[in-house]
Amino acid sequence: MPSISVPGLFRGRKAWAWLAAGIVLLIVLVNAMSAIFGGMARTNAGEIGVVRNGGPLDNNNIRQVMDPSSGLTWTGLYSSVHKYPAQQRFYTITAQGSGDKPGVDIVHVPSSDGVDMGIEGTLYFNLNLKHDVIKRFDDKFGTRKFTLGKDTYYPWDGDKGWSAFLDQIIRPVIDNDLRVQIGNFRCADLVSSCALVQNSAAVPGQTPAAAPQANGTANNNNISKIQDAINTSLAADLKETLGDEFIVNLRFNLVRITMPQNVQDAVNKAQAAYAQVSEMQAKAAQSQALVAQAQAEAQANEARQKGYTACPACAQIDIMKSIPPNVTTFAPGQGFSITAPAAGTKP
Template structure:
């Protein structure tokens, strides 16, 4: 009869510890060696691990299935759909917290607030994505909350990248374009509070009439769309953002200037009202004079008009007598 010796308690404990120390990390690494992307994201995979380098291993296109990316690799996921960057005075809609307006001077020195939205798409070309991740996926950007994140760390990280890298280019382009127009050429009411000596008549395409504000704003928008793509490519060091389109939503005046405009408009309204009253009085006086001239030429006509003006029901009428008009008794 052969007796089998049961493993000691100490041996069982050691085996359990080895399973936890070795088995769990290995199992975790195996399970973490797979990744996939949703329909609106693209992934850049970098090598990792104890004995591996950190170079780009592969790219995963949008909407992929589960893909093997290797043990301990890092996956940088970026937005693959159209994105936008909004500059607005509405604290709830802008990319930055609070009121966010680009303030730039016009050619005649008036600070103007610019609101708009930049629409764009990340270049999904594999070579462009590799270069983009090398340049901007390996450094952190400070967000509006003061925290630093990588551009691929969710919406906060992506917004931090846009704020620090893309936003200065937008501001610079807006400054260059707005500075080529006078305030009144973009906001017509600005002419109400500017010195007359500073104003120069703007010539339009026909009849020497000033172009409309909307036309000038469209010119600014078109110029920005032309220059922004080249400026971003130069600044970023590659054509990383495509399908760029800037929509200029609104041009506003500083609070003090706008208050002055409001007061001027109220004053012009009062002047217009007074002029209307004067015109009405002149018209009434002219009508009375013409009427009197007619009566002078035709006394009978005047008497007829006088009779027509009498109240209904008169029984006796004696001109020249203060009691000449008698009404019938009830």
Template sequence: MSGLRAPRRSTAITIAVILAVVVLPVLSALLGGYERTSGGEIAVVRNGGFFDNNKIRQVIDPGSGRTWVGLYSKVHKYPAQQRFYTITSDADKGDESGVDVVTVPSSDGVNMGIEGTLYFTLNQDHQSLKEFDDKYGTRKFRSANGKTYSPFDGDKGWSAFLDQIVRPVIDNDLRSQVNSFRCAELVSSCALVQNASAPPQQRNARTGAVVPESNNGNIAKVQNAINTSLAADLQSTLGGRFVTNIHFNLVRVTLPEKVQDAVDRAQAAFAQVSEAQAKVATARAEAAANKARQDGYNKCPTCARIEELKALPQGITVYAPGNPNGSLLPRR
């Protein structure tokens, strides 16, 4: 009996080894040969078998069902919905770690901080997406944390791609557009500390002080110019029309800390001047009113007496203006 058990045991071991070495990997490969995408992603599939090439096999559209992609194929998933890239001084909201502001000089040499958001969509045309994967899906990009990622490695990989490829284009466009405006044309309070460099047409004709101007129109011009130039520049830089529906929203233009401090001091000084001017105006108005009142009394002495009687405190019954001890006699 023991002799019969030995062959059975060895046979079981052999079958287990075959299952572990052959059957299970085959089943795993077969099950792993299916892929699907969610509603917010689109996938590029590349061949990856032992005896296969690495060319693109197919593209899976967003929200697909289970799709056969072949054994050991590589699936690169990219965002299919609108994406955005934020540049802001708020460390919790920017796409780069820490304070992230584009600093560019105005035409009169003031470094200005630009904050805004770029909205765009990855081109979902299959041919364009294949070209994009050939150019950028086969490379890795360094992120702010020092690690390298492929563009399809989730949000970190996509952000690393934007930081290294798209961000320089945004910076260059902002620099080109902002450099055509003076500081006061984009930040009206900048005029308060630029008396020496402001042109005559920006000055008050009577006082010579710089008059702050509305900058909403100029900010809109910068924003529109960036929207026009970004599309062409991104297509040229990326080597194809890989992003569509491009829109840049310029959120805020800030001044350097020292310049802003000077503006704050100037505004405080103007507030004090305005307060003093208001007091002077009030005093002049009161003096004019008193003079007019006195002129009326001079023309009508009776009216003056009537006003004096109206001003008497309650409870007074006798009015003796000639009394040297007092003009008022209280009731007894």
């Protein structure tokens, strides 16, 4: 059996110890370099950053705020940066999608006369960038998640996180304000064609009455009133709901108001009926005009004939005047004819 010397065994164990120590040192260096480089951050022109402490031995308090377009900044080891939009943002409610999400999304609120109105519009706003305000915003909303579909996100988790925050916090306030303001007007005050079905008394077997006159100018004024009221009330309601003036420079544009499909179908039928009435009235007026024209022509012919009876020569004169210029010979009969003189000759 071969023998192993003690010095040789010691040298082998020492080599393994150095190797293990090197591996541990490499891991420590990698983590240290990662932490050091991870402690540097910057913001783009369209975002503001709220820096929070991190790490196993540190608290999670706010460390600092990074303004838009900041240079490379030391944020501390294991700190996290919550980046929020610093430019004007918008929240769209439309049949083509809401905000950054696909799909149909319309606010349905009743008018004062009980018609379910579909509202489409866009809210423009800015996030308050004052450092003390944005810190309070991050404390209140940046530390909790919001649901979007089947997933949850922080407000600073990109566009999805911001959309989730708007859907759960901002959208209910918009819906409530629209419900209050739209409830102050009748359907016809907002959509002119609504008057076609509300003011028409459709009686079976009777011809529909003439279409009621819609006041488009009044409708536009009412929509402007709604926009102004929403712009005023939204600012106050959001401040009360959020607990601070986190959202500023609000402006709501009311883009479109639609009626339920059954009401729209009734409007289309009413418009078709009124169009038929208008067509019949036009045909009747045209027939009356033709009758009046025929009566006038008959009266004129009768008067003309009386004149010719009293003055036979006048009849011949009118006949001569009515001869076309391209006729060179006129022969009414009984050996009587008139020939126009040749060109270049004097009569």
